[in-house]
Amino acid sequence: MTGYLLRRLAFLVVSLVLASIVLFVLLRMLPGDPANALTSVGASPEQIAAARHSIGSDRPLPEQFTHWMGQLATGDLGTSFVSSLPVGPEVVQRLSVTVPLTLSAFVLAVLIAVPAGFVAAYKRRTWYGALLSGVSQLGIAVPVFWLGMILIVVFALNAGWLPSGGFPQDGWSDPAQAIRSLVLPVVTIALVMSASLIRYVRSATLDVLDSDFLRTSRALGSSFGQAMWRHGLRNASVPVISILGIELASTLLGAVVVESVFALPGLGSLLATGIAQHDYPVIQGVLFVSTLAVLLIGFAADLVQRIIDPRLRDRLSGGAR
Amino acid sequence: MNLPKKPLSAGVLTVALAVTLAACGGSGDNNSNGGSGSYDKNATVNIGSLYEPQNLDNTGGGGQGVTEALNGNVYEGLFKLTDDGKVDNLLAKDHKVSGDGLTYTFTLRDGVKFHSGKALTSKDVKYSLEKVIAPDSQSARKSNLEVIKTIDTPDAKTVKVTLKQKSISFVYNLSYVWIINDQAKNLKTTEDGTGPYKLGKWTRGSALGLDRFPGYWGTAATNKQVVFHYYKDATALNNALLTNAVDVVTSEQSPDALDQFKSNQSYKVNDGNSTTKLLLAFNDKAKPFTDVKVRKAVSSAIDDKKLLESVWGGYGKEIGSMVPPTDPWYEDLTKVNAYDPTEAKKLLEEAGYAKGFSFTLDTPNYDPHPTAATFIKSQLAKVGITVKINTITPDEWYTKVYKNHDFSATLQEHVNDRDVVWYGNPDFYWGYDNKQVVKWVEDAEKASSTQQQTDILKKVNRKTAEDAASDWLYLYPQIVVANSKLSGYPLNGLNSQFFAYDIKKG
Numbered sequence: 001m002t003g004y005l006l007r008r009l010a011f012l013v014v015s016l017v018l019a020s021i022v023l024f025v026l027l028r029m030l031p032g033d034p035a036n037a038l039t040s041v042g043a044s045p046e047q048i049a050a051a052r053h054s055i056g057s058d059r060p061l062p063e064q065f066t067h068w069m070g071q072l073a074t075g076d077l078g079t080s081f082v083s084s085l086p087v088g089p090e091v092v093q094r095l096s097v098t099v100p101l102t103l104s105a106f107v108l109a110v111l112i113a114v115p116a117g118f119v120a121a122y123k124r125r126t127w128y129g130a131l132l133s134g135v136s137q138l139g140i141a142v143p144v145f146w147l148g149m150i151l152i153v154v155f156a157l158n159a160g161w162l163p164s165g166g167f168p169q170d171g172w173s174d175p176a177q178a179i180r181s182l183v184l185p186v187v188t189i190a191l192v193m194s195a196s197l198i199r200y201v202r203s204a205t206l207d208v209l210d211s212d213f214l215r216t217s218r219a220l221g222s223s224f225g226q227a228m229w230r231h232g233l234r235n236a237s238v239p240v241i242s243i244l245g246i247e248l249a250s251t252l253l254g255a256v257v258v259e260s261v262f263a264l265p266g267l268g269s270l271l272a273t274g275i276a277q278h279d280y281p282v283i284q285g286v287l288f289v290s291t292l293a294v295l296l297i298g299f300a301a302d303l304v305q306r307i308i309d310p311r312l313r314d315r316l317s318g319g320a321r
Numbered sequence: 322m323n324l325p326k327k328p329l330s331a332g333v334l335t336v337a338l339a340v341t342l343a344a345c346g347g348s349g350d351n352n353s354n355g356g357s358g359s360y361d362k363n364a365t366v367n368i369g370s371l372y373e374p375q376n377l378d379n380t381g382g383g384g385q386g387v388t389e390a391l392n393g394n395v396y397e398g399l400f401k402l403t404d405d406g407k408v409d410n411l412l413a414k415d416h417k418v419s420g421d422g423l424t425y426t427f428t429l430r431d432g433v434k435f436h437s438g439k440a441l442t443s444k445d446v447k448y449s450l451e452k453v454i455a456p457d458s459q460s461a462r463k464s465n466l467e468v469i470k471t472i473d474t475p476d477a478k479t480v481k482v483t484l485k486q487k488s489i490s491f492v493y494n495l496s497y498v499w500i501i502n503d504q505a506k507n508l509k510t511t512e513d514g515t516g517p518y519k520l521g522k523w524t525r526g527s528a529l530g531l532d533r534f535p536g537y538w539g540t541a542a543t544n545k546q547v548v549f550h551y552y553k554d555a556t557a558l559n560n561a562l563l564t565n566a567v568d569v570v571t572s573e574q575s576p577d578a579l580d581q582f583k584s585n586q587s588y589k590v591n592d593g594n595s596t597t598k599l600l601l602a603f604n605d606k607a608k609p610f611t612d613v614k615v616r617k618a619v620s621s622a623i624d625d626k627k628l629l630e631s632v633w634g635g636y637g638k639e640i641g642s643m644v645p646p647t648d649p650w651y652e653d654l655t656k657v658n659a660y661d662p663t664e665a666k667k668l669l670e671e672a673g674y675a676k677g678f679s680f681t682l683d684t685p686n687y688d689p690h691p692t693a694a695t696f697i698k699s700q701l702a703k704v705g706i707t708v709k710i711n712t713i714t715p716d717e718w719y720t721k722v723y724k725n726h727d728f729s730a731t732l733q734e735h736v737n738d739r740d741v742v743w744y745g746n747p748d749f750y751w752g753y754d755n756k757q758v759v760k761w762v763e764d765a766e767k768a769s770s771t772q773q774q775t776d777i778l779k780k781v782n783r784k785t786a787e788d789a790a791s792d793w794l795y796l797y798p799q800i801v802v803a804n805s806k807l808s809g810y811p812l813n814g815l816n817s818q819f820f821a822y823d824i825k826k827g
Contacts, residue, residue, distance in 0.1 A: 032716040050457065083376040083525070084509045090525060149556070156564050164560035166550060169528040263557040265526030272553070273526070277375070278716075 008302070012295050019291045020072075020284075024065050027280055033057075034081050034278035055081045057280075068284065077288070078281035080274075087285035090270065095289075097167055098259075098266035101182055102252045105189035110244065112194040117201020121209060124202075133202065139195020144254075148188040148261040155184060165263035185262045189255070193247055200243045204236040211235070238309050245301030249294040360825035363545040366807070368821065369558045369567035371574065373551035374529065376509035377520070379499060380452050380460040385817045389571060390529055390549050393820045395436075396499035396514035399427055399446065400492055408492055412441065412500055412515065422487040422769060427480045433538045435502040436512065436519040443474035448503035450482070465494040487767040489774045490739075517542040517822040527551060531821065542822040543809060562588070562802060568826065569803035569810055571819050574688075576634045582802050592636060593812035595799035596645045596738040599689065601682075601697065601792040603730050606752035609678055610730065616789035618668035620658040622704045628696050629795040632689045636798035642786040643741040645796055647813070649771065650741070650778035654786040665704045677705025683722055683731040686712045690732045693794060723750045734797070736817075741778060742766075744785045753790040 035051040052058040056067070071078050077087040116132050123129035156164035162184050168177045208214060209232070217227040256268025267286055274282030372386035379387050379396075393401065399413040410416075416427045433441035453460045454467055468488045473481040484491065505513035512520045517537045521530030530548045533541060550567050552558040555575045561567045563581070573579065573590075582588040601623070603610035610616055629637050638646070641654030669675065684694040691712065698708040713721065722728045745762025747754035761781050768774040785791075799813055809823035 032714075032720070036716065036719055047459075051459075054457070084381070085376065085525070093524075094526065152560055157560060160564065163566055164564045165552075165557045166561060166566055167527055169522060169524050169530065169548065171524070260554050261557065263552045263554065263561070265524065269526060269553060 008299055012299060015295055016288075016292060017069075020069070020288060021065070023284060023287050023291070024068065025061075027283060028061060030278075032278050034280060036278070072288070077285035080279050080282050082277045082279045082282075087281050090282070091267065091285050091289055093171075094265060094267040094270045094286075096171060097182075097264055098252065098255055098268065100178075101185055101189070101258075101264065101266060102248065102255060104182065105186045105193060105251060106244075106248050108186060108190035109193035109197055109247070112190065113197030113201055114240075116194070117198040118205050120198060120202040121205035124206070132198065136195045136198035136202075139192060140199070142192060142195070144188060144192045145257050145261050147192060148185070148258055151184050151188055152261070165261070167264050181262075181264070185258050185264060188261075189251055189258055193251060197240075197243065197247065200240055201236070204239050205232075208232045208236045234308055238305055241301050241305050241308070245297050249297045252293055252297075253290055360543065360808075360827050362543070364826035365546040365548060366544045366569070366821065366824050366826055367567040368547055368549045368819070369552060369561050369570045370549055370819075371552055371555065371558060371572070372817065373526070377512055377523075378508040380455070380458045381509055386549075386551070388817045389819045390531070391512065391514070391516075392497075392499070392818050393516065394518045394531055394547075394822060395512050395516045395520060396501065397516050398496045398498050398500060400496040402493070402496045408496060411496075412446075416492065422489075423484050425482045425484070425491065427482070429478045429480070430538065431478075433515050434536050435505075435515055436534055436536075437502060437505070438536070439502055439504065439513075441500065441515060442477040443480045444477075445503045446480045446500055447472045447474050449498060449500045452501065453498055462494055462497050465490065466498070487769075489766055489768045489771065518547065521546065521548075540822075543825045544821070547821040547824070562804070565804070568807050569801065569824075571801065573800040573802050576632075576636060576800075579634070579636075579800065579802070587805055589803050589805045589807075591801045591803070591812050593799035593801060594645070594647050595797045595813070596647060596740075597734055597736045597797040597799075598640060598643060598645065598740070599693065599734050599794040599797065600732065601693075601730060601794055602733055602751045603789075603791060604726065604728050604752055605754065605790065606726070607729055609672070609674065609680070612672050613788055614668045614672035615674065615678075616792070617658050618665040618672065618674075618704070619701065619706065620789045620792040621661045621668065622665035622706070623697055623700045623792060623794070624660045625794050626660070628693060631696065632692055633795075633798060636800060638796040638798075640793045640796040642782045642793060643735070643744065643791070644778075644782050645738060648738050648741070648778075650775045650782060652779055652782055654782065657783075657786045658789050658792075662704055669704060669706075674705075677707065679707035679709060680729040681709045681711050683711050683713055683718065683728045685718050685732060686714055693732055726750055726752060741781055741785065744781060744790055751791055753785065753788070755784065755788065755790075758784055 033048075033052075034055060034057055035048045049058070056064060059067075068078065075088070077091060079086055080090070116136070120129050120132035120136070124133070152164045155162050163181050164184075165181075167181050168174060172178045208228075211232075213231050213235070214227050217231055218224065222230065252267075254268075255266055256272055258264070259266040259268040260272070267290070270282065271286040273279070274286060370386065370389060372384070372389055374386035374390060375384045377387055377391065379391070397411050399411060399416075400408045401411040403409055410430075412430055412433060413427045414430045416425055418425055427446070429441060429443060429446070435441065435445075450466065450469065450472055452458065453462050454469060465488075468484050468486060468491065470483045470485045473483075475481060482491075488494075500515060501508065502513040505511075510523075515538065517534055517539065518531035519534045521532040523529045528548050528550045530546060532546050533544070535541075550561065552561065555573075555578065558567070558570055559573075559575070559578045559581075562570055579590055582590050601619070603616050603619070605611065605616070625639050629639060639655050641657050641659075642652075644651045644654075669677065682694055682697065684690045691710075694708070694710045694712075698710060701708050718731070718733070722731050722733075742762050742765070743749050744753050744755075745759045747759060758781055761777050761784075765774045765777040765781070768777060801810060801812055803810055806827040807824060808827070809825045811818070811820050
């Protein structure tokens with residue numbers, strides 16, 4: 001297992017570096033000049049050149065890249081071109097919104113999807129089983145911003161139970177307020193996420209229900225519940241966990257839409273602002289942190305799968321040896 | 322049709338334009354709406370806005386949002402502007418101009434303290450003026466103030482400024498220069514001004530709070546605290562108003578949203594004056610728009626009234642030149658090149674385009690430009706002109722149109738007052754080049770009285786309108802929507818100012 005962990009760690013570092021290079025180069029290929037955002041309309045060529053010099057965008061790309069990597073190595077995400085404020089603390093502040101938002105939505109989605117998906121599979125011939133499948137199909141088709149707006153109209157504008165958007169200026173210093181602001185966005189993400197999860201859980205469960213090992217186990221005298229508990233769930237969860245990893249990662253990155261609908265000062269909105277202003281350090285900082293998060297999530301999902309399924313453990317570590 | 326969210330990038334360009342295209346600016350003075358009986362002296366007023374400051378330094382690229390939040394509230398100038406364009410003393414008690422118009426002597430008001438506690442002296446004024454014209458300054462006022470030759474401080478209360486040449490707009494331009502403590506540090510994240518509020522908590526991406534400054538030299542603010550809440554999306558901003566998360570929206574950008582407020586007694590929809598003009602700008606240096614007749618024909622072929630109706634419902638005004646009614650040299654020129662398709666066809670024939678022509682219209686990708694472009698396309702089709710709409714991002718617009726002048730015609734909004742003087746610059750992106758107008762604009766700046774300045778700029782107005790230098794489609798409305806418990810907020814908020822110190826919450 002240690003060898004595996006070391007290999008995974010090396011893989012993580014190499015992926016991060018590769019991703020950083022791609023990210024860095026792609027950003028520089030975008031049309032537009034960050035100096036435009038820094039100078040006013042009517043700026044003289046000298047002013048624009050001075051702006052470029054002040055942010056270092058007139059230096060050769062490899063030099064800019066090594067400078068950035070050097071900063072990263074010391075845990076410094078750089079300084080925003082536009083605001084001249086350090087990017088690191090800004091990202092941390094935004095994460096204090098985005099991480100609770102994503103994680104709670106994820107947990108809620110799992111709590112909805114696992115039982116619902118199981119019921120949809122096991123009771124597929126009943127009316128409620130069919131209904132569950134139908135609703136989940138519908139849920140996949142619903143755009144997240146539209147659902148968010150509907151929830152705002154119903155629960156914020158009409159009922160007045162929850163705020164329609166925004167996040168307390170004091171952040172988490174009043175947790176009740178902060179939680180209230182996150183309820184509707186969390187529910188929005190969770191509903192959309194669970195719709196697709198239900199389908200995965202359902203098909204994974206169906207596979208297991210039709211499997212030889214379940215039939216064998218029952219033939220050997222287990223009740224359905226016992227057979228499911230001992231063999232079924234474990235087998236069904238392996239494919240589901242990799243999907244969960246992907247869903248979690250994509251929610252973290254896709255939160256920008258929900259953050260915009262609910263006016264939440266999260267990581268996604270920071271990225272959107274950065275892109276609009278060609279603020280490379282901000283864009284790089286956000287994307288670097290997101291890439292790291294996605295790689296870690298993938299790693300965690302992999303690890304959980306291996307713990308659950310010994311065959312995977314043997315096959316992968318054996319194959320790699 | 323709807324006019325929903327402006328993408329952020331749009332905001333950014335507007336900011337750039339807002340801050341710069343105007344050499345000058347109008348003011349959102351405190352034209353409070355109605356009086357109010359009793360009000361809460363310790364209220365927190367929540368203000369909703371789409372324009373978040375990038376940082377807090379207006380000479381360091383802070384953008385439109387920093388003007389909105391801090392101008393007049395946290396920082397004050399030597400002068401301030403009232404709604405009718407009049408310049409009032411603020412930190413300057415009075416000033417004298419020498420006979421040759423080159424030396425200005427300002428006397429400072431007594432008892433003014435910075436938020437840090439330091440008393441205001443002439444050194445701070447010198448420092449603040451120099452900060453605006455410093456090489457690294459990104460201030461929109463920089464080019465206006467470069468006329469300054471020397472700044473002397475004979476004593477703590479007197480500032481003597483000598484100019485290189487006469488500049489009638491000098492005092493006016495000073496109303497945009499913040500007076501900052503010359504010892505202040507970290508102005509991008511902190512402040513040290515003399516205004517009625519000091520900076521409270523600033524949470525980037527979310528909100529900026531201002532707290533009443535107990536040591537203020539003038540009349541104290543009528544509320545204890547104001548918090549600017551920032552939204553990226555107009556719908557989210559309107560929802561915040563509907564749920565009482567904010568008390569007032571500084572500038573409503575979506576006319577579709579107004580009905581829900583108009584029909585509700587709890588809100589007041591205020592229709593103020595703006596200085597933002599929507600322009601169909603021709604490249605006057607590129608064929609066929611080099612020909613005055615073609616420009617006049619295009620202007621006459623477009624029904625501005627119908628366009629305004631379709632974009633803004635009943636709000637906004639038709640405008641016949643670059644001059645909004647709040648400029649001193651305003652004249653109603655809507656009759657010049659008014660809507661007349663028959664006349665348009667005649668002019669085209671005279672110009673040798675009896676069968677029409679086709680051109681590409683570079684259209685910024687955010688509202689209302691795409692809507693306006695489609696409308697223009699259908700209007701011009703009726704007189705035989707084919708319009709090819711080319712949708713571009715603000716960034717592309719800046720490079721392609723503004724810097725490289727690589728376009729035939731474009732749509733753009735110009736937000737400031739006194740913008741007409743740009744027609745005196747033949748190198749400006751639209752390439753209007755009329756020696757007479759150039760001379761007039763120069764003369765106007767060197768005028769010895771505002772009356773003289775006004776008279777000359779009226780001629781500029783009329784000439785550019787008659788030449789159809791551009792087609793001025795309409796003047797935007799300035800719509801402030803507020804909870805009806807609120808009073809004392811600025812209605813016109815010209816050039817993004819939003820003075821908060823007179824706001825009363827009932």
